[in-house]
Amino acid sequence: MLRWTVHLEGGPRRVNHAAVAVGHKVYSFGGYCSGEDYETFRQIDVHVFNTVSLRWMKLPPVRTGGREHAREVPYMRYGHTAVLVDDTIYIWGGRNDTEGACNVLYAFDVNNHRWYTPKISGTVPGARDGHSACVLGKAMYIFGGYEQLVGPHHPLSTNVIWFFIQTQFGTPARWRDFHSATIIGTKMFVFGGRADRFGPFHSNNEIYCNKIKSTRTHNPRTRILSVFVGLGNH
Template sequence: MMQQLQPTRMHWARAVPSDFGGQAPAPRSGHTAVAIGGSKVVVFGGFADKRFLADIAVYDVENRLWYTPECSGSGPDGQPGPSPRAFHVAVVIDCNMFIFGGRSGGKRLGDFWMLDTDIWQWSEMTGFGDLPSPREFAAASAIGNRKIVMHGGWDGKKWLSDVYVMDTMSLEWTELAVTGSAPPPRCGHSATMIEKRLLIFGGRGGTGPIMGDLWALKGITEEDNETPGWTQLKLPGQSPSARCGHSVTSGGPYLLLFGGHGTGGWLSRYDVYYNECVILDRVSVQWKRLPTSNEPPPPRAYHSMTCIGPRFLLFGGFDGKNTFGDLWWLVPEDDPIAKRDLVPNVGSDSNHSTVTGDAQQSALKESESQSDESPMLDLAKRLGIPLSVEPSASFVDEINDKELVELSSRLIGESLPTTDQLACIQALRDHWRSSPSSSIQLQELGPLLRDYQRLIIRRFVENPSPTFLEREDRRLFHLKNASQLRMDDIPILLGEYRTLLST
């Protein structure tokens, strides 16, 4: 039996000026960043300050230098290359970066470009065959060293589910005729070739929901001698939550998924942005959480993550309010960058509401001195949960939780006197213990979340043991209110709540 390799423990470090020479790219989201031959990273386009961008920034890996190459070629408006755009696709074949589509203003684009990074020359390619329609938020990947596969996207009116293969030698596009069941149409997803299969994950779907499904497409190339067909994969491990605008980067035996955004919950109009790392282990074929030794960067979507040897370089993105221009390294713990023990300073760029590192600890200590809710803060510290500088949660006793008491009284009706409030609350807990997640009403979510957090605090105060802290059923403890719950959080909340009730 093949021994399963455990993920290498990794370390996040914010890039410092001494990491690079030259001028790093300006803040943006919806750009692309591709690694070419292990020697350079090419950043193109994006969106910032209500403007679509068309600039090129190159990171020279060996010389640790950012520079702007002088590109030649004939493009629109006298520019040497493509018009400004964001949310396009970029794929590398040899030393060439191929660009397709995207958006500029309200227009979806369908033009196709190649940048020869040896001589820095742009060429607009005249494609042949089944040309794809203009689109943004599509997903694409290289097939070997000659072809490109592209899936889905948004054309301004509908979500797409088509699959195109493009031969970079003949410039011929072919729409793949796929039989059988297929993934729902989507955009903002990821597409990655693994061996002879194309894996797609997540995205926003045809009626607007954000998805968390994983599909594999076979028969992409003629050499496979397989009829093209999709298979939905259900892999073991803790799969990522539904999201779009994330990145999936291939690095050694893993695919590394980072960031993206998901639905903000039943009571919220806003999306939730992520910053955890999830890996798909290509050897054991299962999802795993990537162990990191410190706090990750602020949550974001529509960023770029590029693999440079054993390191990953994160750049840019958007969190619903801020466009980022920060650069972060994700490196093995024994990497020299990790050893310099950089303390992230999130507040300088992002106005983000959470604090990390030393700032988090000092904020927690300050809050402890000003609040009687120290069990919550103590538990949060020991669980490693980032908290707002001003925690707003108030863990009152059940009998003083007015919403909980009223809900329990309405549930019981006449079977118990409403004056027997503790009995009513116990009956409500029994109701939650036995109810499926689909039957939970909106007005129940707030009292349920508070009671879940109340039970965690109570168990911790009664028994602050290492065993309690090592458990993984505290994933929603940090939420400030029910509006932050996503739909797929409800089964998790109920499951963890029932575990707490039984202990």
């Protein structure tokens, strides 16, 4: 029987944040809470929950030491995603009320709590929020989201990390945002979310999805039911 065993208060109050588990700790990044300031440019906040001591801790802001290093720390945002690969958490996408949507890839080292922006190559997805992301091996798969037509652009450089558009076959899942996605084995399952009758541009003709769509990953010859963008170490 499945049942809830712990109920705690005192953590950050917010929605549209992103969280990942690292060992016995949960790292929570950003998110939205009514009444907070999302117009002033400031660093994203990071809260850590210890599942052994059942205590929350907020990490102190990072000292950037100049405008150039400040660009390596993501600004406060909501609607982004976070995934863990080895000892690094990757933050992608999201928006705030001043900067709009973002397509810069940020990396957070869980050992020394240091932010940096990895060097990337390939076709970078458009800035968006409300997408989903999950990991299989060394690859992060991004699906859906509300794409901003004009947004920040990250310059492409060496091929330490690369983006590509995954080959697809079959009937793809309908475009959507604010859904969930998870990988079991070699399949990615997408569930729920909000779509629009006219595709990835909101027209107030919303459709809410309640079907599960699955896709096999890593093999372009297999049947792909979703369109997604991948990221992996070269």
